[in-house]
Amino acid sequence: MLIGFKTEVKCNNKQKTLFFKHAGTARHAWNWGLGLTKQILDHNKDNLENKIKFPTAIDLHKWLVALVKPDNPWYYEVSKCAPQYALRDLRTAWDRSFKKIAKPPRFKKKGNGDSFTLDGSIEVIDHYKVKIPRIGIIRTYERLPFGVKPKSVTISLQADKWFISWKIEVETTQTPKSVDVVGIDLGVLKLATLSTGKVFEGEKSYKKYEKKLSRLQWLNRHKVIGSNNWRKAQVKITRLHRHIANIRKDTLHKLTTYLAKNHSKIVVEDLNVSGMLANRKLAKAVADMGFYEFRRQLEYKCKLYGSELIIADRWFPSSKLCSSCGVVKETLSLSDRVFNCECGVSLDRDLNASINLAHLAAS
Template identity: 65%
Template sequence: MSNIHLALSGICLYNNSMIIGFKTQLKINQSQRLLLAKHAGTARHAWNQGLCLCKEVLNYNRINPDEKIKFPSAIDLHKWLVVSVKVANPWYYEVSKCAPQYALRALSDAFKAFFKKVKGFPKFKKRGRNDSFTLDGSIQIDHRQVKVPVIGWIKTYERLPHGVRPKSVTISTSADKWFISFKIEVEPSDSLKLVDVVGVDLGINHLATLSTGEVFDGAKSYKSSENKLSRMQWLNRRKQVGSSNCKKAQLKVAKLHRKVANIRKHTLDKITTYISKNHAVIGIENLNVRGMLSNGKLAKALADMGFYEFRRQLEYKTQLYGSKLVVVDRFYPSSKTCSSCGIKKESLSLKERIFICEHCLFECDRDLNASINLEKAARSVVSACGLDSADTSRLKQEENVSNC
């Protein structure tokens, strides 16, 4: 079992507490909407101007290898912005100075990721697509409103966390709605789990099949809205580009895309929360989602399920609810191996939905058989790596409850 490892979550741990993100919708008026749009436009303009300068530096270094210029850092980009760009664009002073500063920091981080070959080359930003900006300074949170620099107090639709003083906030837009997000510190819970170890197999027909026999279906929100979305995009194609009717049609398409994404995210949230709260150790397979999406026949159904988001949510929720996540190697033959006798099949096509073992004549659902094998793999990792005292006491409590 050397090809199986424990997954590490991407959340931050500080003094036995966790730092997670909090995001909620803003309740704004027309003047605040205009001011938020100015901040987002300034941040976008700073990003594009900084990207132009970086591309010029790279081209110059490529043409003149003997007279290379130092690639600008975030501080260098900000100094250049103050001297050159702000002088030519006085509307920069109508918004907070933090918006362009954080945009240039994000640009510098994007180039660092590009040079490390983690991500691709940064691209220019277009108005209306993922507009966002970050602010810091004197930020206050009071019940259902938050105070940010320059903009002032902004109301929210839901109650905000009490006693939180974030150092920075990020405000973004989706279609015609604005959202604010910041980080909060929470204490992980260590509640009693109903099942100690469980295996989870992801699929297209059913989103998640547990080794306990439970089956969770995906939302399939894109599939249900595909015809409506296609019709709206066809109508939008017949509008004159840049006209008022074209903008209205684009807004309708954006709203429908947001609805599809929210339905999918809500379904994944419910399923991952249930699994993390009720199971001590969870075993999943390290799927090659990018490679699977290259299959043109299955790409649409796979993207509609959200396999990567499912694993991402499990990674931080297992730490939040005191569970452990075991990620099994992608080459582990969970579907081809018989969960009864352990014999591996030579081949297993996607059409075979019932697993039939030729050695012991064991019959089982294909996804259920894979989830049982993932559970066994997770148990072997737990027994090999060992559990801490808290995990041992929790499992003893579970055994006592089951005995009763």
């Protein structure tokens, strides 16, 4: 199966300049293509009889070469792959929007998610060097998977650091499992409660650094936008955001790897994360835990380590159902942290829910 590999790049000033040029060209191509496609959609709304066929990624690239490149000679200073992949990603974004999977694509702003994709004769020279067309040899801090020939690589900017990523082929492994079935109840107070009795606390990285982040944003409020001091403050804020996200990802990676390696069947609820984020009282705590990222990691790691992932129905009453007698309570408020049943069972609310999820897999 294919998994992503991403690591930080050790680049000099010349390479940084090339990175910024490629990212700027890709952003320009995206914004030009987005503006053109929006004009076509507006034209088709007003002229139902004389509709224009919505362009493919190939059509957009042909028009870019004919209409944009002659007026912008700096396009020839970078690889042709950067605008080509940007238009391909734009068409994919429109397809997702037409299928109601995601919102329509938006215009990109300089310094916000700068990235570009290149392909061609890419080669991993040794454990710390990658050769890329039009850029040359790039060094990395982390040891690379040697002997791999990526078809394409994506280079992205996060705060003041550049990262390179590509997909690698790995073989699935059947690790020995110590537990047959485990139910997992995700929560805001505790990240995960297992039916085996284990509890994993969330790092709550945003809550930990919220005051520091607020302080940095407060200090930046009166700086002149575009000035050197404003740019320095923006880098500090982005660094802290990256640090918060890395802590959250590290916690989730450790938890999902442990679950996939040591359990044959894993049962989780199909949580309505977007609906939970709409609740202004819970949104910050839910986002700090990273429920969507937890499920995304668990899905591919179960395939990687030979485990089975079972998604319980969204309306399954895991919290209201008694794990002993099977009676469903009519009401159960969020403040009730202990589940008490008439049959005499009294146990933690999250543990009761995780046991019910485990029973669901057995049935």
